[in-house]
Amino acid sequence: MLIVINVDDLGLHPAVRRAVDKLAEAGVVTSSTTLANGPDLSESVLLQDKHEGLGLGAHLNLLRGKPISNPDHISSLVDDDGLLFGNYKSLLLRYLSGRIKLSEVEKEWSAQVEYLLDHKIRLTHFDSEKHIHAWPGLYNLAGKIANKYGIKWMRRPFEHTPLNRFDKGMLRTRFLQLCLGASFPGKKPRTADCVWGIGDQKENLDPHLFKKYVETFRPEIVEIVCHPGLPQEGDGPLPSEFGPMRVEAQWREESESLLHKEWLEIFKELGATPVNYGQIDPRSGEIK
Template sequence: MFVVINVDDLGLHPAVRRAVDQLARAGVVTSSTLLANGPDLSESVLLQDTHPSLGLGAHLNLLRGKPISNPDHIPSLVDDDGLMFGSYTSLLLRYLTGQIKLAEVEAEWSAQIEYLLDHNVRLTHFDSEKHIHAWPGLFGLAGKLARKYNVSWIRNPLEKTDISRLDKGMLRTRFLQTCLLGSQSFETPRTAYGVWGIADQKDKLDPILFEKYIDTYKPNVVEIVCHPGKPEPGDGPLPSDFGPMRVEAQWKEEFNSLSQKGWLKIFEKIGATPVNYGQLDPRTGVLK
């Protein structure tokens, strides 16, 4: 079994970059996805040279900050100030009422991908801010762009949770399961069996809970979704134009979990090999 341990939001803030750097050195993080419009992008892309075994993907974004495209060219995706809406609920309501134009989504995502390529990022896979690429119609669009840009893997944000769970984590996974109903499966790009870490976040990002999940579902390739950060005095706040964000509350707990809770011992116990997507053959799901 192969496990990809992916940190979302690289490029958002120096705290995320520090966490990826330290956890990659420890071998417990193998992958991260970059926000093309993140204020820390230029420093963050250097990690692929510092850590050759770290895979970097695109964290496709329709939700936060200033778009890479000219805002005048994507009016359905921006507010009067030319910023993306910053509110998941507002964006979802606009999407459900047909106010979001798929052609503009394709244009902005393409601009983000090309911006990362212009920064010499060797893209291993795609995922998205708040898993928005799972929304009906957008999963197929993300797959189309992966094929266009020769990216071999895309996150499948499908996490199975026990029907007896009655918490926010269960609601997140059920919503994404519903979004993905009827979505096409791909030969190219490939998707992992699914993910773990959407239902169980913060202090619940625990290797014992991951072991129980693997024991139950026995995937051949699974991705752990995580959001660690390592802030330092003087860093400054999260970017104000990104709108309200709760991710800062996850940083410390998830960094402490990944650095202190014996993940590598659990991987060894369950026979899981940590990899990044770029090390896996998309045709077979095994090491190249």
């Protein structure tokens, strides 16, 4: 079994960068996805050369902050101030009512990828803010963009959820399952067999829960989705133009779990190898 442990939101805030740095050093984190419009991007990029086993991907973003494209060219994606809407429900309603133009999504996502490439990031894969690329129509579009830029892997945010589970985590995973069920992607880019960490976050980001999950579903490749952060006194707030964010509430608990719980021991018990997507051959699904 191969396990990709990916931190979302790199570039958002120094706290996320510190967590990726420390956890990559500990060997618990192998991957992170970067926000092209994140205020901490320039410093975050340096991590890919500091940690040989750390792969960096693109965290495609339609939700938060200032777009990379000229706002006048993507009017269906921005508010009157030229910012991405910053509210998930508002964006979803615009999408469901047909007010989001896929041509503009393609333009903005392509601009984000090119911006990251211009910053010398060796992109290993794609995922997205709030898994919005899983929405019908957007999943195939993200795959098209990945193929255009030679990106071999993309997150398919499919997490198995027991039928007897009735909590917010279940609702998140069920919604994404429905979205993905309406998409019919090609064989490229390749995806992991499943993910874990969308339904189980904060105190539930626990290695024993993960072990139970993979022993039940037996994936050959699985991605752990996590959101650790290590804030320090003197740090500024999250960028106001990004809108309300709950991720800050996950930072400390998920950092504590990854730093202090027996993740590496559990991986060893499972006979699993931590890797990043760039280390996996997309044809064979084995380490290169």
